[in-house]
Amino acid sequence: MEAIKNFINACAVPSRMFPVIVLLFFFVFPVNSFFEKYNKLFFLDRLWTKKGGIFLFSTLTMFLSIGMLDENFRHTVSKPDNLPIVGLIYASLFFLWVALSQARENDLRLEKNEKPKEWHDSQEKILVWPDLVSIELIAMLFALGFLFTWGILVDAPLEEPANLATSPNPAKAPWYFLALQEMLVYFDPALAGVIFPTLIVVGLMAIPYIDNNHKATGYYTFKERKLAITIFLFGWIILWLFMMVIGTILRGPNWNFYGPFEYWDPHKVEALTNINLSEYLYVIGLNMGLPGNIFIREAPGIFLISLYFIGGGFLLTKTVFKNLFKSLGPLRYSFFLVLLLFATSLPIKMTLRWLFNLKYIVSIPEFFFNI
Amino acid sequence: MSKEKVTRRVFVSWIFLGWTLFLACLGGLGTMLLRYLFPNVLFEPSQSFKAGYPENYAVGEVSLLWKSKHGVWIVRTAEGLYALSAVCTHLGCTPNWLSGEKKFKCPCHGSGFRFSGINFEGPAPRPLERFKILLGDDGQILVDKTKKFQQEKGEWNDPASFLAI
Ligand code: FES
Numbered sequence: 001m002e003a004i005k006n007f008i009n010a011c012a013v014p015s016r017m018f019p020v021i022v023l024l025f026f027f028v029f030p031v032n033s034f035f036e037k038y039n040k041l042f043f044l045d046r047l048w049t050k051k052g053g054i055f056l057f058s059t060l061t062m063f064l065s066i067g068m069l070d071e072n073f074r075h076t077v078s079k080p081d082n083l084p085i086v087g088l089i090y091a092s093l094f095f096l097w098v099a100l101s102q103a104r105e106n107d108l109r110l111e112k113n114e115k116p117k118e119w120h121d122s123q124e125k126i127l128v129w130p131d132l133v134s135i136e137l138i139a140m141l142f143a144l145g146f147l148f149t150w151g152i153l154v155d156a157p158l159e160e161p162a163n164l165a166t167s168p169n170p171a172k173a174p175w176y177f178l179a180l181q182e183m184l185v186y187f188d189p190a191l192a193g194v195i196f197p198t199l200i201v202v203g204l205m206a207i208p209y210i211d212n213n214h215k216a217t218g219y220y221t222f223k224e225r226k227l228a229i230t231i232f233l234f235g236w237i238i239l240w241l242f243m244m245v246i247g248t249i250l251r252g253p254n255w256n257f258y259g260p261f262e263y264w265d266p267h268k269v270e271a272l273t274n275i276n277l278s279e280y281l282y283v284i285g286l287n288m289g290l291p292g293n294i295f296i297r298e299a300p301g302i303f304l305i306s307l308y309f310i311g312g313g314f315l316l317t318k319t320v321f322k323n324l325f326k327s328l329g330p331l332r333y334s335f336f337l338v339l340l341l342f343a344t345s346l347p348i349k350m351t352l353r354w355l356f357n358l359k360y361i362v363s364i365p366e367f368f369f370n371i
Numbered sequence: 372m373s374k375e376k377v378t379r380r381v382f383v384s385w386i387f388l389g390w391t392l393f394l395a396c397l398g399g400l401g402t403m404l405l406r407y408l409f410p411n412v413l414f415e416p417s418q419s420f421k422a423g424y425p426e427n428y429a430v431g432e433v434s435l436l437w438k439s440k441h442g443v444w445i446v447r448t449a450e451g452l453y454a455l456s457a458v459c460t461h462l463g464c465t466p467n468w469l470s471g472e473k474k475f476k477c478p479c480h481g482s483g484f485r486f487s488g489i490n491f492e493g494p495a496p497r498p499l500e501r502f503k504i505l506l507g508d509d510g511q512i513l514v515d516k517t518k519k520f521q522q523e524k525g526e527w528n529d530p531a532s533f534l535a536i
Contacts, residue, residue, distance in 0.1 A: 165457065167441040167464040169478035185480045185494055189462045254495070255468075255481030269472055272483065272492035365497035365523045 009259025011301065012250060015354035020249075022347065024239060031230040048100040056093060070261045076249050080157045083246045084175050084210075092241055102220035116219035169253050169266065178247030179240045185255065186349050188360070188370035196346070203339045207232075210336050212328065227324070235343055274357040277301045294364055300360035305371060308345070313337050395413045405533075416440050419515040421507065425452060425536055433468045433486070443502060443514055444468065446486065451535040454514045455488045455504040461495040475499065489522065497523040 011017055028044050030036040039045055046052045064086070067073040067145065077086060106116040126132070160170065173181040183192040215224040222229055252258040253266035275283075278297045282290050291297045317325050325333045352358040360371040420441055427525075428434055428447035437443045442457040442465070453517075459467050464479035476482040482493030489498045503518035512534065520532035527533070 061419055163439065165442055166466055167478050168464075168465060171464055171478045181480065183464065187494065188496055193462065254469075254476045256479055265467070267471055272481070359494070360496065363496060368496075370496045 005240065005259075006259040009262050012259045013257060014246065014250075014350075018279055018347070018354075021242060022238060026230075029230050029233055031226050034260065036176045047102040048097060053097045053101065060089065067260065072258075072263050073261050075264075076260070081172070081175065082248050083154065085245060088175075088241070089245065092237075096237075098219060100222065103222040106219055106221045108225065110221065115118045116221065118219040120214065153364075165286075170251055170255050172247065172251070175244065175248060179243035180275065182243040182251075183249045183346065186346070188351050188366065188368075191371065196342070199339065199342050203343070204334060206339065210328070210332050210339075212332065223272065231340065231343075239346060250365065272357070274353065274359040276363040277304070277360045277361045278363060280356075280358070294366060298362050298364055300359070301371065304361055315342060316340075418517050419513060422454075422512040422514050424467060424511055425506070425534070428452060431472070435468060437514070441514070441516070443516070445504075445512070445514070446488075451533055452486075452504060452512065453533050454504045456500040456502060456516075456519065458500070459495060460490065460497045460499060461493070466499075478479075501532045503531045505531065506534060 011020075026035050027038055027042065028047065030039040035132070047056060064077070068077065076082060096246060102117070106118075109116055113143055172178065180192065185195060186197070211228055213228065215221070249260055249360070250257055252262075252264035253268070256268050256270050258268070277300060278290060281300050282288055282297070295302075315339060317333075321337070322335070324336075328336060349361075352361075360370040364370065404456075420437070422437060422443075422445055426449075428445060428526050430449055432447055434445040434447070437445060438457050444455045444457055446453055446455060458467050458516040459477040459479065459482055461477065461480055461482050464477050464480070466475040466477040466484065468474075469476050473486055475488075477493065477495070479484070480494050482490060482495035483501050484490050484495070487498075488501060490496070501520045501522075503520070505513050505515070507513040518531065520526035520529055
């Protein structure tokens with residue numbers, strides 16, 4: 001048991017877990033025929049059958065309940081703050097399964113040139129009032145009852161009066177902000193606190209204007225909207241839910257990483273010393289001091305960033321997104337590309353931090369400008 | 372009832388009066404709101420404080436005495452003293468001094484600062500700020516928080532940021 005726990009703890013280090021999860025993601029949600037082949041080969045498409053659902057549910061439950069035997073795991077998971085996260089893992093898994101199992105069924109039908117299942121829905125008209133509204137009312141009452149029960153059974157974790165001079169250790173944002181807080185570990189506050197959240201909201205609002213694929217209107221499918229669904233789920237599962245879970249369960253005192261079964265030792269020492277790209281280049285690479293001129297100092301970083309946005313964008317357009325460019329048209333496509341490049345910059349920066357202890361690519365603290 | 376006739380001239384002057392009153396109220400409300408931002412009395416500890424005698428500080432140690440009231444760490448090195456601001460330069464949490472590891476560590480996103488206040492881990496983009504520190508006439512240390520010194524601007528070379536002993 002101890003060995004298994006230690007193994008899981010060792011795997012949970014983000015620099016190991018993150019690449020695995022990302023890779024797994026693409027096999028589970030195959031965006032092209034290459035991944036699709038392996039998806040079939042490893043029976044990953046079966047996850048969205050009834051049996052697959054039962055498998056997912058019972059694996060998760062088993063992991064949680066066996067994990068609960070461990071004191072440290074129990075401590076983090078059963079904290080009143082963290083209960084929503086456990087609920088969230090179950091709920092998002094459930095809804096993912098519901099959507100994708102229907103999509104899978106329809107995809108199989110479409111392959112056989114049949115109409116999707118929703119096609120056979122009854123054509124009878126139903127009124128919003130009272131048919132829909134009454135159902136909503138009932139759902140609302142249930143939700144209210146649930147929240148009341150929860151509020152009565154589990155006490156809100158109140159702490160001592162706030163004091164400017166002491167931040168709780170670890171100081172955690174409310175659970176729904178934990179992904180943002182996790183993002184702040186890798187970025188300057190202006191970027192992770194203002195620009196990225198704005199882009200997330202703007203990007204979500206822009207989806208209906210960018211997406212002009214009219215297939216799959218009114219029915220679930222994966223195969224007809226591979227790219228759209230994969231991009232959305234990547235943002236949702238990896239960049240939002242996964243980071244939230246990291247922030248809740250794996251971040252302990254001093255915002256250090258702790259494995260799920262690891263004791264939250266406030267004196268855990270981790271070598272995290274990180275340095276800027278300019279220091280890498282000038283001090284370590286060229287063995288000289290940092291240039292006094294800010295722009296010469298940061299030129300390599302600025303160059304890399306522009307290379308990423310211009311060169312990377314160009315490359316993507318010429319290769320994988322060739323058809324997309326044609327179907328979206330230049331304006332929509334450029335919005336799409338910019339949003340996508342911003343979104344992928346997040347995991348890239350995280351990986352750079354883990355692999356090379358890179359603090360900032362462009363770092364101009366003189367003007368509060370750091371990327 | 373006879374239908375009153377409202378001439379254009381009368382109508383315009385009523386509208387004018389109405390708008391004037393409305394804008395005046397709005398202006399008054401705005402002024403009051405602005406006024407509200409500047410309270411009559413501020414229950415804040417004063418921006419400068421006396422921090423006792425230099426002999427009270429042991430060499431190589433970070434004093435936590437003034438942290439909760441003034442948000443300042445006073446650090447004593449072999450050469451002298453400096454006053455570090457206890458505000459993380461990332462997003463403004465209050466870091467903790469970990470005496471075992473000899474570093475300031477922020478509980479919010481894990482920034483770490485050395486004894487000197489230089490940032491070396493986590494996301495903090497610049498070192499902790501230092502405050503003006505001097506010796507008062509009575510031989511006590513005086514810390515003035517209205518004047519701060521930022522390392523990245525080269526201000527730590529300023530003699531006022533360091534109290535040589
Ligand atoms: S506020 Fe200190 S690390 Fe973010």
